[in-house]
Amino acid sequence: MSVSGLCEICQRPDVDHTCDRCGNLVCDRHFDAQRGICSECVAQIEGGDPADPTGTGDDMPDGVDTYRF
Secondary structure (H helix, E strand, C coil): CCCCCCCCCCCCCCCCEECCCCCCEECHHHEECCCCEEHHHHHHHHCCCCCCCCCCCCCCCCCCCCCCC
């Protein structure tokens, strides 16, 4: 479904999906197509970090901080 706005998780302008559970507008990166829900809802159901939908968390070497504004 094509929608307009910013991803409610990362604020990117390329929103393509609406979460079936909470209604968040989200980009491809933060949408689980198999479940039809956003990464925040996946994190609530399964635990984990909604900002890291892959669940790996190892894209950065140890000791590196990420600052998001």
